[in-house]
Amino acid sequence: MDNEPIKKEEILEKLSEFKNQNLNYSDGKILGSMCTRSDPFSKEVFCDFLDSNLGDPGLFKGTQTLEEMVIDDIGSFLSLEKSFGNIVTGGTEANLMAIRSARNITRKEKGIGDINNENEYTIPEIIVPRSAHFSFKKAADLLNLKLIEADLDENYRVDIESVKNNISENTIAIVGIAGTTELGMIDPIKELSDLATEKNIYFHVDAAFGGFSIPFLNDFGYEIPPFDFALEGVCSITIDPHKMGLAPIPSGCIIFREKKYLDIMAVKSPYLTSKEQSTIVGTRLGAPVAATWAIMQYMGREGYAKNANECMINTEFLADALFKEDFELITEPDLNIVAFTHPEINTDDLADMLEKKGWRVSVSSYPKSVRIVLMQHIKYTHLIDFLTSIREIKSDLNIR
Secondary structure, eight states: OOOSOOOHHHHHHEEEEEEHSSGGGGHHHBBBBBBOOOHHHHHHHHHHTTTTTTSSSGGOOOHHHHHHHHHHHHTTTTTSSSOOEEESSHHHHHHHHHHHHHHHHHHOOOOOOOTTTTOOOOOOOOEEETTOOOOHHHHHHHHTTTEEEEEBBSSBOOOHHHHHOOTEEEEEEEEEEEETTTTBBBHHHHHHHHHHHHHEEEEEEEEEETTTTHHHHHGTTTOOOOSSSSTTTTEEEEEETTTTOOOOOOOEEEEEEHHHHHHOOOOEOOTTSSSOOSSSSSSOSHHHHHHHHHHHHHHHHHHHHHHHHHHHHHHHHHHHHHHHOOEESOOOOOEEEEEEBBBBBOOOOHHHHHTTTTOOOEEEEEEEEOOOOOOOOOOHHHHHHHHHHHHHHEEEETTT
C-alpha cells in the first residue's frame, strides 16, 4: 500500500490484469468444478446486501428473517416441515457444524468424549465413507475425533457391512454422501438411516452437491431413493446453494431436524444483539442469504428441475460418446459427473494433454480417473469441442 492514494481508474486497470488471468465459466473450459456461473440476478441482490452482518442479527432483522425463510424453504424440499440451520460459507463449514453438533449432543446424552471425566475419557469416533469429502478430516482434526473410513462397494458407494463392522461404543456419528465429490455417487442413505436409528447414532447426510438436484430430478422420472428427512434417522443435511442451486459463492447451508442440534453448539455472545451464537463464523455475511432466497424464488421448483435434467442429459451424452471412443467409464453416473480412463493412456498424462488444449479437468484419486462435472455452464457445443480434442489426442498417440 502506497502512502498516497491511487486513482480508481488505475486500481481498476490493475485489477483487470489479475482478473484476466482467471478462467471464465462461460467459455465452457472449466470441466472439473462443482461450482458454476451464478445467475446475474442473484449477483445483483448479493451486492445490495454486502453490508449486512448476521453475526449481529439485531441490527439486520430483515436479513435475519430472510435466513429463516431460506432455511424453511430448503428444508421443505428436503421433507422437513420446520427447519433449523444457517446459511454458511460452504459444505466444509456445514459439515463441521454437523459433526460438532453430533459430538456435543452425544457427549451430553451418552457421556462419550466427556473431558470432565478424566478417568473414563475416550476419543469419540465418526464413520465416513472412503469417498467422503476431505472436510471431514478437518472436522476430526479440529474436534479431536478419530475418523474411520468405511469401505466402498463395487459401485463406489459406501458398503453397509463395513459401516456396521466399524461401529463401536465410541461412535458418535455416521456420515452418508448424496453425490460424492469425485464420482457423484449416492450412498444407500435409507440403509444408513435404518442402521443409525437401530444403533441410536447421529446420522449426517452430506448432500452439498446432490441436494439441489436429487429432489427435482425425480420430477423428470428419475427414480432416486429418498436421501433426506423423510428418513427417520437423518439428523442433519449439508446442501450447497452455490453448486446446483446457482447462488453466488460463498453460499452453503446446514439443515438440522431439531432445534436441539443448534442449541447444543451455542455459546454466549454478550456484546452483540443476540444472546447466543451457534455458528462457527462470528461476522457472517448476509449477502449469500439474500442472494440464495432471491434465486430460489426466481428459479422455482420448475426451474431447478429443468436445470438438473439438462445437466443429466449432457452427462448421459458425454458418457455414451466417451464409451464409443473406447474410454472406460468408472461407473454409470448417479448424478452429473463422468469419470473415465483409457487402457492405453496414463490418466495424469491425459489430463495434462487436455489442459494443453485449454480444458481444465480434474483427476479423481479413487479410482484414478479423469473427472468431468457437467454443470450448468457446460453446453452441448462445448462437449462437441471437447470430444474433438479427445479424438485429436488419440490420433496424436496413434490410438484408433
